[in-house]
Amino acid sequence: MSWLVDARIALVLTVVVSCGCNLSTTKHSQPQTAGPGSVTEVRLVNADHEPGNWLAYGRTYNEERFSPLQEISGRNVNQLGLAWSFDLDTHRGQEATPIVVDGVMYFTSAWSRVFALNAATGALLWSYDPKVPREWGVNACCDVVNRGVALWKGKVYVGTLDGRLVALDAATGKLVWEQLTIDRNWRYTITGAPRIVKGKVIIGNGGGEFGVRGYVSAYDAESGQMVWRFYTVPGDPAKPFESPILAQAAKTWSGEWWKNGGGGTVWDAIVYDPELDLLYVGTGNGGPWNGKIRSPKGGDNLLTCSIVALRPETGEYVWHYQEDAADDWDFDSSEQIILADIPIDGKTRKVLLHAPKNGIFYVIDRENGAVISARPYTFINWATGVDLKTGRPMETDIAHYPGENPPPIVPGPLGAHSWQPMSYSPITGLTYIPVNDVGFKFKAADNFEFKKLAANYGIDTVAAGMPQDPTIKKAILDTVKGKLVAWDPVQQKQAWAVERPGPWNGGTLATAGNLVFEGTAAGRFEAYRADTGEKVWSFDAQTGVMAGPVTYTVKGEQYVAILAGWGGVFPLATGEVSFKSGRVRNVSRMLAFKLGGKASLPPLPEVEEPILNPPRSVADSATIHRGEALFQRFCASCHGDVAVSGGVLPDLRYSSTLANDRWFKIVRDGAYQSLGMVSFAKEVSQKDAADMRTYVIFRANQSKADQVPHK
Numbered sequence: 118m119s120w121l122v123d124a125r126i127a128l129v130l131t132v133v134v135s136c137g138c139n140l141s142t143t144k145h146s147q148p149q150t151a152g153p154g155s156v157t158e159v160r161l162v163n164a165d166h167e168p169g170n171w172l173a174y175g176r177t178y179n180e181e182r183f184s185p186l187q188e189i190s191g192r193n194v195n196q197l198g199l200a201w202s203f204d205l206d207t208h209r210g211q212e213a214t215p216i217v218v219d220g221v222m223y224f225t226s227a228w229s230r231v232f233a234l235n236a237a238t239g240a241l242l243w244s245y246d247p248k249v250p251r252e253w254g255v256n257a258c259c260d261v262v263n264r265g266v267a268l269w270k271g272k273v274y275v276g277t278l279d280g281r282l283v284a285l286d287a288a289t290g291k292l293v294w295e296q297l298t299i300d301r302n303w304r305y306t307i308t309g310a311p312r313i314v315k316g317k318v319i320i321g322n323g324g325g326e327f328g329v330r331g332y333v334s335a336y337d338a339e340s341g342q343m344v345w346r347f348y349t350v351p352g353d354p355a356k357p358f359e360s361p362i363l364a365q366a367a368k369t370w371s372g373e374w375w376k377n378g379g380g381g382t383v384w385d386a387i388v389y390d391p392e393l394d395l396l397y398v399g400t401g402n403g404g405p406w407n408g409k410i411r412s413p414k415g416g417d418n419l420l421t422c423s424i425v426a427l428r429p430e431t432g433e434y435v436w437h438y439q440e441d442a443a444d445d446w447d448f449d450s451s452e453q454i455i456l457a458d459i460p461i462d463g464k465t466r467k468v469l470l471h472a473p474k475n476g477i478f479y480v481i482d483r484e485n486g487a488v489i490s491a492r493p494y495t496f497i498n499w500a501t502g503v504d505l506k507t508g509r510p511m512e513t514d515i516a517h518y519p520g521e522n523p524p525p526i527v528p529g530p531l532g533a534h535s536w537q538p539m540s541y542s543p544i545t546g547l548t549y550i551p552v553n554d555v556g557f558k559f560k561a562a563d564n565f566e567f568k569k570l571a572a573n574y575g576i577d578t579v580a581a582g583m584p585q586d587p588t589i590k591k592a593i594l595d596t597v598k599g600k601l602v603a604w605d606p607v608q609q610k611q612a613w614a615v616e617r618p619g620p621w622n623g624g625t626l627a628t629a630g631n632l633v634f635e636g637t638a639a640g641r642f643e644a645y646r647a648d649t650g651e652k653v654w655s656f657d658a659q660t661g662v663m664a665g666p667v668t669y670t671v672k673g674e675q676y677v678a679i680l681a682g683w684g685g686v687f688p689l690a691t692g693e694v695s696f697k698s699g700r701v702r703n704v705s706r707m708l709a710f711k712l713g714g715k716a717s718l719p720p721l722p723e724v725e726e727p728i729l730n731p732p733r734s735v736a737d738s739a740t741i742h743r744g745e746a747l748f749q750r751f752c753a754s755c756h757g758d759v760a761v762s763g764g765v766l767p768d769l770r771y772s773s774t775l776a777n778d779r780w781f782k783i784v785r786d787g788a789y790q791s792l793g794m795v796s797f798a799k800e801v802s803q804k805d806a807a808d809m810r811t812y813v814i815f816r817a818n819q820s821k822a823d824q825v826p827h828k
């Protein structure tokens with residue numbers, strides 16, 4: 118059995134069997150701490166010796182999101198109840214994993230705000246607002262989210278949406294230092310959690326959709342000074358390359374890729390391997406998505422869509438494995454990486470487990486980056502698998518969207534699995550993946566022109582929009598699904614799956630209590646038997662849940678906590694598709710559970726349904742089509758595909774400004790800049806803005822006639 122090979126788990130089980138007590142007794146072996154948040158390298162490397170804490174983003178450096186705690190188990194999980202909740206005053210997305218150190222919980226909310234709570238009671242200890250200028254929100258592809266903090270020697274570290282790395286005093290939340298990590302002339306954002314390795318804070322950024330060049334940097338945790346920076350794609354070849362690998366990488370590009378950044382951003386996965394002393398980062402898609410625009414004469418476009426191993430002291434390149442050469446589909450490889458030792462052909466191998474957006478589950482030798490096995494973990498149609506001799510995907514003939522009317526590619530840019538963290542239980546040997554099944558109609562854009570404030574995909578965003586023919590629409594929506602998949606990485610096959618009505622369900626947590634916890638897009642927080650997938654507990658969270666759960670103990674009592682709240686790219690950008698998952702509201706709050714917990718949530722206040730009352734649509738079809746193209750390019754990534762909002766940001770079909778000139782004050786004069794809606798005047802003329810509105814009026818009338826349900 119696979120768990121036998123894991124000495125740590127064998128040790129933990131021995132302790133349980135011999136003393137007949139629960140694991141919370143191991144709290145006695147927790148090191149004496151020097152003060153709040155005193156996480157050290159020794160504690161992080163030995164995180165399994167203190168299972169009562171959740172010391173880092175994935176709990177341990179291996180980022181398995183597996184907890185040895187088992188007070189809460191399949192036998193008693195039906196007694197799990199709410200211990201406390203903590204309300205957040207925002208309606209933007211919640212993606213953070215909390216860190217719990219010695220009874221204190223640290224986490225982030227929207228706009229990179231940081232909170233410290235008493236982990237047993239939910240009482241607020243302090244909060245910190247980095248005061249991200251709201252106009253920076255336009256630079257975020259995927260909501261103004263943040264996925265969490267890192268703790269190190271009494272300090273809390275957070276990357277802010279506007280590109281700062283901030284160090285706070287863990288006791289007080291007071292600012293210690295902050296450092297700008299980006300060039301603000303470009304649309305960089307930070308949404309990922311920093312990681313701390315050997316006294317260095319490692320942080321990347323996002324923006325691959327908007328024309329940035331990807332990199333990851335290390336800062337000294339004490340002083341905030343930059344120690345190294347590694348660029349993931351080559352810059353202008355007329356200038357010296359920053360590292361030898363970039364000279365090689367430049368040979369895999371063509372045209373003038375550097376002018377549009379190239380992408381390859383390190384927006385999520387950054388994982389340290391203490392055994393091999395390597396740092397693995399996952400890189401994002403090439404930018405623009407359409408490879409023929411990005412690199413017109415072809416080429417693999419290294420190091421986009423890759424896992425790259427670096428030396429943590431220097432940022433020196435060690436190896437890479439590219440999952441998608443010549444990416445055409447926004448197939449980021451930035452999704453979380455899990456380090457594990459698993460048996461392959463009778464030998465224990467040091468591997469990393471990866472389920473990136475492209476729908477293929479990879480087991481990769483982390484000593485050299487060689488792919489050991491790779492198999493689709495859900496339905497895909499862009500490839501049939503991976504050629505293990507070359508490591509390259511075996512693409513189908515529709516992959517690079519040929520011709521005028523190419524069929525949809527599955528998965529689409531949402532990814533078969535995105536940032537929602539997966540987990541791996543060394544006891545069951547299974548990986549628990551929140552899977553999205555959503556295709557996307559890619560068609561190359563005619564006459565693509567890079568625009569600073571637009572989505573720069575290089576594809577025809579009108580062709581990608583939801584058709585309004587009811588039969589076609591229904592057929593498309595019927596294919597949209599989600600599921601929780603338990604995947605066996607040794608056999609490379611599904612052990613069990615739980616079907617969901619739609620995608621964008623939460624990250625997962627596996628425990629030694631034979632449980633897997635997951636929040637759902639439909640508004641539940643649930644537990645399943647880790648070995649069989651049998652549902653054993655469910656809680657009405659009143660809101661969609663995307664984030665990853667954690668578990669910890671305070672005074673020997675086990676808690677499970679989840680940051681509830683709906684948002685992210687799915688409800689912002691995908692319009693009606695997002696309704697498949699559940700018509701949830703965003704109620705942002707931290708929820709903590711324990712056995713016998715008796716707290717309850719206040720009932721949700723009734724919300725009055727808005728009334729669709731647009732001016733009459735009188736425009737000619739040419740104007741409407743022109744407006745549609747502008748809307749899909751400039752507006753849809755926040756206000757929703759074909760002007761249907763997923764309920765997080767305003768649905769413009771209901772806007773009173775459709776009937777007055779305030780529309781122009783907002784779109785061109787920046788009247789709502791303080792709310793995050795900047796002026797688009799530099800790229801959107803008065804006529805453009807008028808045509809956009811004409812299109813929204815048309816859509817509002819169309820929806821009224823169809824009685825399209827709305828939020």
Ligand code: CA
Binds near residue numbers: 325326401402447
């Ligand atoms: Ca991307």
